[in-house]
Amino acid sequence: MEDHSSTALQRARTLRSTMSLPEVLLWNRLRGNPMGVKFRKQHPLGDYVIDFFCASRRIAVEIDGMAHDRGDRPLRDSGRDGWLRRQGVEVLRIPAAEVLRDVAAVADAIIRYCADAPPPSAACAAATSPGGEDFSE
Secondary structure, three states, X not given: OOOEOHHHHHHHHHHHOOOOHHHHHHHHHHOXXXXXXXXEEEEEEEOEXXXXXXXXXXXXXXXXXXXXHOOOHHHXXXXXXXXHHHOOOEEEEEXXXXXXXOHHHHHHXXXXXXXXXXXXXXXXXXXXXXXXXXXXX
16 A cells, blocks of 8 residues: 655655755765665655655654744644654654764764664554555554
């Protein structure tokens, strides 16, 4: 069963080729299954696209540039994070400035966090529709 909308899939495909500098730098450290942890870049989930996703631990990593502090973005990000949590996905938000300051340290922290995180329970890994309805029952 698909766990994303067709709009999110199209947006993810576009975003994969137009990643920001902090995203590119971080992806270069996260790719290749470091410490046995697999990450996906620009992963569609529901109506959203997650910057980096560790599916085995259901952890989303979002790199937040300055735009995330402006206008309605904080409210939108909060709503998005709430939806992801209801799907059993933990969200890590990292300022883009931190990635630019020390990409190796940020990548190492993310990798270790994901490697040490317990696997999700079966309830958290339930199949969901693009609208977020739970069909596991």
